Amino acid sequence: MRRTGLGYALILGLSLAARAETLDLGGLALSVAPPWQRAAAEEEARAGGILLRRDDLVLLIPAHRPRLRTDEGRFFQQLETLWRARYGEQLALDWLTAAGLRWRVARRPSLDHADAVVFHVVGVAAGQALHLVVHAPAHVTALPPAVHALLAGLAAPGTPPAGRWTLVERIHGLPADNALDALLAAERARLPGEGGVTGVRLQLQEDGLVTALQGYVAQRAGRAQRRQPVEWEWHLRWRPPAATLPASGRLTLQPTQLPAQVRLEVALRTWCGSEAAVRAWAGQLRQGSASEGLPAAACETAAAHTTLLRVGASPPAADLLLPPAASADPAVPVWLLLSVRPVLDGEGPGAALLPALAVHYLYRFEPQGNAE
Numbered sequence: 001m002r003r004t005g006l007g008y009a010l011i012l013g014l015s016l017a018a019r020a021e022t023l024d025l026g027g028l029a030l031s032v033a034p035p036w037q038r039a040a041a042e043e044e045a046r047a048g049g050i051l052l053r054r055d056d057l058v059l060l061i062p063a064h065r066p067r068l069r070t071d072e073g074r075f076f077q078q079l080e081t082l083w084r085a086r087y088g089e090q091l092a093l094d095w096l097t098a099a100g101l102r103w104r105v106a107r108r109p110s111l112d113h114a115d116a117v118v119f120h121v122v123g124v125a126a127g128q129a130l131h132l133v134v135h136a137p138a139h140v141t142a143l144p145p146a147v148h149a150l151l152a153g154l155a156a157p158g159t160p161p162a163g164r165w166t167l168v169e170r171i172h173g174l175p176a177d178n179a180l181d182a183l184l185a186a187e188r189a190r191l192p193g194e195g196g197v198t199g200v201r202l203q204l205q206e207d208g209l210v211t212a213l214q215g216y217v218a219q220r221a222g223r224a225q226r227r228q229p230v231e232w233e234w235h236l237r238w239r240p241p242a243a244t245l246p247a248s249g250r251l252t253l254q255p256t257q258l259p260a261q262v263r264l265e266v267a268l269r270t271w272c273g274s275e276a277a278v279r280a281w282a283g284q285l286r287q288g289s290a291s292e293g294l295p296a297a298a299c300e301t302a303a304a305h306t307t308l309l310r311v312g313a314s315p316p317a318a319d320l321l322l323p324p325a326a327s328a329d330p331a332v333p334v335w336l337l338l339s340v341r342p343v344l345d346g347e348g349p350g351a352a353l354l355p356a357l358a359v360h361y362l363y364r365f366e367p368q369g370n371a372e
Helices: 039-045 072-090 145-152 177-190 275-286
Strands: 021-025 028-033 037-039 051-054 057-062 092-098 101-109 116-125 128-137 163-173 196-205 209-219 224-238 245-247 249-251 255-257 262-272 297-308 318-321 336-342 358-365
Touching: 021 318, 037 039, 037 128, 037 358, 039 051, 072 101, 072 116, 092 145, 116 145, 128 145, 163 275, 163 336, 177 196, 177 209, 224 262, 224 336, 262 318, 275 358
Parallel strands: none
Antiparallel strands: 021 028, 021 297, 037 051, 051 057, 057 128, 092 101, 101 116, 116 128, 163 245, 163 358, 196 209, 209 224, 224 255, 249 318, 262 297, 262 336, 336 358
């Protein structure tokens, strides 16, 4: 395993976002929720993997996952030999069993900071080496319980929940009337000179949306000024997701038509809550009066995964890992929301309006026995 090159004090200064999401760890689903916080994308790019923090712990999941060139037993022997040669008597080794996998745990002093220690947690799944690097204060002598709990929630291969996700409602998210006025005012401020916005056209469909801003730009000829009508129009299309999805695996959303200056934000979120609360929240979402967050959850199963699609020669697909459908209370339904939202690159016309539009696909998990 290569050295991460991360300074403990530097990591603690990262810009972090608190959100729940499901991460793909070598084909396994790792559910991460507050108080764990994830670093911003640019920080993760510099670190070479996913960065998480809670309290005084920092966890790095390197993006590189090498495939084994030998059997698992010999791999761990070689790894221990490497560690002992590098860290000598300062190395402490242990074993951990979590989510049906055996993990080798190594504790050693930080190479960058005297007041910190580093834990390497290494496991093997589907022929790949999985590596977690935990930075902790120097007084921590064993792998912290918070990391134990994180690994315990890892969805082991071959053990998906029995059932399926069923589409119950398709929701077109539109801004409310009072919000639309503010959006149009923001669009008007983006126009050069004495330009103005005269109207907006919105058409949301099962597989996309068409929207247009209508307005004018002022043109002068000598002392005279006249208004030149202009219209900015965006057509976005994608293949709609299936009405039923497997309990685990991946969901692919394929755009078929996207303007070059628009990227598509695709998000998957799960949570559990009563049907009455979720239906009421969906109605508010449809009317543009729901908050950006999910309705109050009856249990902590929320997860999220967001992908931004930038359009090149041909639109790439969003390949998302379906979050687990676990619930602490079997009587409380589990829901999945797939949201598709356009975002304009830059600050031109449409930068305020487009992100206020969305198409949502609301699924409910049907356990085996309830699903036909």
